Structure formats: C-alpha cells, structure tokens
Amino acid sequence: MVEQFSKPKRILDRKPKASLKRSPKIISPRITSSVEETETDHDLIYGRHPVLTALESDRQLNRIWIIPRLRYDPRFLPLLNDAKAKGSVIDEVEPPRLSQITQGGNHQGIAAQVSPYTYTELSDLITEAKVKTLSPVIVIADGITDPHNLGAIIRTTEAVGAQGLIIPQRRASGITSTVLKVAAGALEHIQVARVINLHRALEELKEAGFWIYGTAASSGKQIHTIDLKGAIGLVVGSEGEGLSLLTQRCCDELISIPLAGKTPSLNASVATAMALYEIYRQRYSDPIYLESVSLSTSQKSHYKV
Numbered sequence: 001m002v003e004q005f006s007k008p009k010r011i012l013d014r015k016p017k018a019s020l021k022r023s024p025k026i027i028s029p030r031i032t033s034s035v036e037e038t039e040t041d042h043d044l045i046y047g048r049h050p051v052l053t054a055l056e057s058d059r060q061l062n063r064i065w066i067i068p069r070l071r072y073d074p075r076f077l078p079l080l081n082d083a084k085a086k087g088s089v090i091d092e093v094e095p096p097r098l099s100q101i102t103q104g105g106n107h108q109g110i111a112a113q114v115s116p117y118t119y120t121e122l123s124d125l126i127t128e129a130k131v132k133t134l135s136p137v138i139v140i141a142d143g144i145t146d147p148h149n150l151g152a153i154i155r156t157t158e159a160v161g162a163q164g165l166i167i168p169q170r171r172a173s174g175i176t177s178t179v180l181k182v183a184a185g186a187l188e189h190i191q192v193a194r195v196i197n198l199h200r201a202l203e204e205l206k207e208a209g210f211w212i213y214g215t216a217a218s219s220g221k222q223i224h225t226i227d228l229k230g231a232i233g234l235v236v237g238s239e240g241e242g243l244s245l246l247t248q249r250c251c252d253e254l255i256s257i258p259l260a261g262k263t264p265s266l267n268a269s270v271a272t273a274m275a276l277y278e279i280y281r282q283r284y285s286d287p288i289y290l291e292s293v294s295l296s297t298s299q300k301s302h303y304k305v
Contacts, residue, residue: 008054018225044177046102046111053111053185063113065098070109071238105181117175120191122166122201126208128191129163136231137162137279138205142247144268145237147173151182152269153236158186158277165190168198172238181271184224202250205233212251214243215275217265220254228279 045051052075054061061083070076072091084090098107129136139157144150150173157165173179174194181250195201202212213228214220214235235251237243242265248254257266258272266274 015088021110030250031117034111043116043125043175043180044102044111044112045109045114045180046098048110050181050183050185051110051112051173052076052079053188055083056116057188059188060086060115061088061112062115063260064092065091065093065101065111067095067098067109072083076110085279114180117180117187117192119175119194120164122193122195122204125164125166125191125193126205126210130208132163135229135283136164136210137276138164138166138210138233139276140166140198140202140205140233141168141172141268142235142243143168143172143241144236145171145173146239146268147176147178147266148182149239149269151179151184153272154179154183154190154192155186156244156269156273156276158183158190160280162190162276165192166198166201167192167194169194169196190233197247200301202233202235202247213275214248214251214254214265215271216248216254218256220256222258223275223278226253226255226281232279234272234275234279236268236275239268 021181038238045052045054048070051064055076064080064083066076066080071080071090078208080088085281093101095107095109098109099105099110101107102111122284129138139153139162141150141153144153144167150167154165167174173191175187206212208231210231210233212233213226215237235243235247235248243251255275257271259266265271
C-alpha cells in the first residue's frame with residue numbers, strides 16, 4: 001500500500017500585509033511673489049533716470065510704481081499723465097513695497113514694468129545705420145553672458161554715437177531688466193539686433209560695405225596703428241574666452257589694445273569703450289580746413305599776419 005503524503009502547507013511567519021491605501025499626494029502650490037512674476041513675464045526697471053528715460057520714449061510701460069512724494073514731481077507728473085492716458089497703470093506705494101518689488105534695489109522711489117524688448121531686424125539696422133552717417137559703426141558682441149557687461153557696452157556704444165549693436169541669440173545674454181538698468185536709458189536711443197547665426201551676420205555686414213575688426217588680447221595689430229575710417233563693425237569677445245576661432249576667421253583684421261601693466265587682458269565692456277574711443281578719436285582729430293578769408297589792413301595788424 002502506497003502511503004500518500006500531502007504537500008505540507010507553507011507556513012508564513014510574517015503577518016500578511018494589510019492593504020495600504022495611499023493618501024493622495026498633497027502638492028503645495030508654488031508661491032510666487034510679484035517680483036518673480038515681473039522678472040519672468042516682463043522687464044522691470046527702476047531708478048529715476050531709467051524710468052524717466054523710458055517715459056520720454058515711445059516704449060510701452062504696463063505698470064508704474066511710485067511713491068506719493070514723487071508722483072507729483074514736476075519732472076514726472078506730465079509724463080505719468082501721458083503714460084496713464086496710453087493705458088499704463090499708476091500705483092502709489094510706500095518705499096517698503098518698492099523695495100520688495102525691486103528685491104532691495106536702489107529704486108529711488110519709482111519702478112516700472114515695461115513690455116519685453118523689441119529687437120530690430122539686422123537688415124533694418126544696417127539700412128538705418130547707413131542712412132544716419134556715411135561712416136557708421138556697429139558693435140557686435142560675441143557671447144557676452146554677463147548682463148552687467150552687456151548693459152555697460154550698450155551704454156558706451158550709444159554714448160560715443162555708434163549706430164547699433166548686434167548680439168547672438170544663443171549662449172549670450174539678451175536684453176533683460178539688469179541690462180536695462182545698467183544701460184541707464186541708452187536702449188531708448190539705440191537699436192539692437194539679435195541674430196541666430198552671428199557669422200552669417202558678419203558676412204551680411206561685409207556685403208553692406210562694413211570692415212570687420214575683431215578685438216584680441218595680444219594677437220592683433222595695435223589699434224592706434226590702424227586707420228579706422230569708413231563703415232566699421234567692431235566685434236568684442238566674451239568675458240572668459242574672447243573671440244571664438246570661427247569669429248576670428250570672419251574678421252578682416254584683428255586689433256588689440258596695448259597694455260603696459262601685469263594684467264593680461266581687460267574687462268569686455270572696458271575693452272569695448274577703449275576701442276570705440278580710438279575709432280572716434282581718429283575721426284574727430286581729422287584736420288579741419290577753413291576757407292581762405294581776405295583780411296583788412298587793420299585785421300592783419302591785429303593778428304600780426
């Protein structure tokens with residue numbers, strides 16, 4: 001007789017898991033301040049001079065925060081009334097509120113939310129530059145990532161009378177609120193083109209008759225030895241790496257600023273300012289020829305001719 005054995009049941013030492021019901025995940029909403037929204041969706045400028053310059057221009061201001069004491073200042077009152085008529089919202093606020101909006105910036109009692117900066121088409125920038133003068137100067141920023149440097153470059157470019165600025169769309173700073181602040185109103189008087197392909201833009205400048213000079217720390221010709229006349233495109237490199245090799249190949253000439261100290265290079269905005277100054281120094285120092293004038297006997301004796 002064959003004894004049959006039944007398969008023993010597996011004895012579990014651990015207790016069966018109770019069915020766990022997961023409580024719904026509670027996601028707290030991200031609390032964003034008005035400052036974050038302003039910085040994300042719009043450009044924020046503050047300080048009396050930048051806002052005053054924006055008010056005097058045709059740029060649309062969506063909202064203006066101002067302390068009551070400054071609201072009726074003769075410099076601001078008519079401009080604020082015009083802005084309000086164009087649809088701007090005027091908010092009278094206390095200084096602590098302005099400090100919160102500007103994240104502790106030196107607001108001087110006023111801040112404004114402006115519409116995003118509108119870039120100019122490159123072709124329009126070139127055309128208008130050549131209409132303004134026979135010898136236009138356009139600055140090309142090759143990968144400037146620091147908005148403070150870009151703002152300073154824009155301010156200098158406008159101050160010396162250059163006709164425009166070109167910046168790349170990738171790996172470079174655009175026109176942000178910081179740039180607007182550092183430029184101190186210069187952007188209301190100068191046009192900026194933002195291009196996808198910087199090297200193609202340089203070729204377009206060449207076709208339009210511009211001679212392209214690229215700044216280099218030491219490998220270029222000394223700037224004061226070059227005749228900087230005619231239509232000029234001045235290319236300045238990024239803060240750390242300078243001009244890329246491809247950009248250097250696109251330049252007609254590389255120029256450098258002679259340095260006598262131990263510091264090997266200059267800040268991008270400082271180098272731009274010095275190069276622009278040399279360009280305009282040469283143009284302003286051109287001899288002025290006066291028409292010959294016949295002098296009387298008394299005038300001749302006075303001037304000892």
